[in-house]
Amino acid sequence: MRFSTLATGLAALSGVHAAAISEQGQLVKRASLTQVQNFGDNPSGIKMFIYVPSNLQPNPPVVLVLHACAWTAGSFFGTTKYSQFADQHGFVLIYGQTPTDGACWDVSSDQTLKHDGGGDSKGLSSMVKYALQQYNGDASKVFVTGESSGAMMTQVMAAVYPDLFAAGSEFSGEPAGCFATGTVRGWNSQCAGGQLHHTAEEWASIVHNMYPGYTGAYPRMQIFHGDVDQTLNIASFNESIKEWSGVFGYSGTAEQTIDNNPGAKLTKYIYGDRLQGIWGHGFGHVVPTNETEALTWFGLI
Ligand SMILES: *[C@@H]1O[C@H](CO)[C@@H](O)[C@H](O)[C@H]1NC(C)=O
Numbered sequence: 545m546r547f548s549t550l551a552t553g554l555a556a557l558s559g560v561h562a563a564a565i566s567e568q569g570q571l572v573k574r575a576s577l578t579q580v581q582n583f584g585d586n587p588s589g590i591k592m593f594i595y596v597p598s599n600l601q602p603n604p605p606v607v608l609v610l611h612a613c614a615w616t617a618g619s620f621f622g623t624t625k626y627s628q629f630a631d632q633h634g635f636v637l638i639y640g641q642t643p644t645d646g647a648c649w650d651v652s653s654d655q656t657l658k659h660d661g662g663g664d665s666k667g668l669s670s671m672v673k674y675a676l677q678q679y680n681g682d683a684s685k686v687f688v689t690g691e692s693s694g695a696m697m698t699q700v701m702a703a704v705y706p707d708l709f710a711a712g713s714e715f716s717g718e719p720a721g722c723f724a725t726g727t728v729r730g731w732n733s734q735c736a737g738g739q740l741h742h743t744a745e746e747w748a749s750i751v752h753n754m755y756p757g758y759t760g761a762y763p764r765m766q767i768f769h770g771d772v773d774q775t776l777n778i779a780s781f782n783e784s785i786k787e788w789s790g791v792f793g794y795s796g797t798a799e800q801t802i803d804n805n806p807g808a809k810l811t812k813y814i815y816g817d818r819l820q821g822i823w824g825h826g827f828g829h830v831v832p833t834n835e836t837e838a839l840t841w842f843g844l845i
């Protein structure tokens with residue numbers, strides 16, 4: 545099974561224009577999602593959309609948001625509430641988009657899985673650098689989040705460009721490197737089917753080999769997964785936890801377990817300051833984005 549089930553009747557919106565009524569009852573034009581054409585090195589031809597709120601902070605944080613397969617930047621922008629938070633808190637939002645409408649992110653090729661190796665990950669890193677430069681952004685407050693294919697890409701970006709991101713929050717993805725096939729936008733059925741297992745040490749060395757020689761910190765990571773996911777097997781949760789436990793040197797055993805957190809039918813496992821997993825009871829593919837929880841994890845709200 546692929547991600548097409550996620551497409552459920554969502555029309556792609558190209559350039560979403562939002563308006564709001566002020567307290568005086570006047571129509572106030574809000575910022576809109578706009579495409580940026582030339583944002584730097586972009587070997588796979590992915591597309592950049594940006595949302596810059598009118599009350600931008602002087603050194604704004606930057607949040608990169610990544611859609612699922614069968615979605616677009618515009619459709620995901622329209623169904624997520626991040627722009628409302630950006631309006632309130634003055635940070636910049638980037639919505640990335642795959643080269644052809646509805647395509648999955650490339651989380652499988654040798655290029656994308658290598659620091660400065662090319663592919664979609666390179667283009668996404670260029671978007672982040674462009675936004676930091678253009679808006680005098682705070683390079684210590686750059687974050688990445690996404691659903692499904694965008695969740696896989698969240699883990700890939702954290703592993704391949706750990707120097708760029710302070711934290712990631714992903715909703716129903718796979719560990720970085722799990723989908724590797726050597727082909728662009730490949731489908732790794734062994735990974736998706738939950739048959740690919742590694743120890744924490746093996747996963748950590750897979751991550752380190754994506755950026756050899758890097759000795760800095762890796763982004764804090766928050767992993768959501770549903771316990772009846774039929775698209776990306778539930779083993780993905782444990783494999784992702786093992787991967788980041790290996791990277792952070794954690795035991796992989798939760799230090800703290802909190803039921804009904806952040807919401808009903810969710811259990812939060814805290815493995816250390818830099819890693820938490822949220823297990824969705826009765827959730828299939830996907831556990832829906834919780835903007836409040838992701839932005840709290842990022843320290844932005
Ligand atoms: C995940 O790991 C936990 C703790 O080690 C274990 O109890 C559970 O059965 C594992 N889940 C899956 C789906 O393998």
Ligand SMILES: *[C@@H]1O[C@H](CO)[C@@H](O)[C@H](O)[C@H]1NC(C)=O
Pocket residue numbers: 806807808810834835836837838840
């Ligand atoms: C989302 O997270 C917030 C806390 O960050 C929580 O209050 C809320 O209940 C969560 N929503 C759902 C649907 O789980």
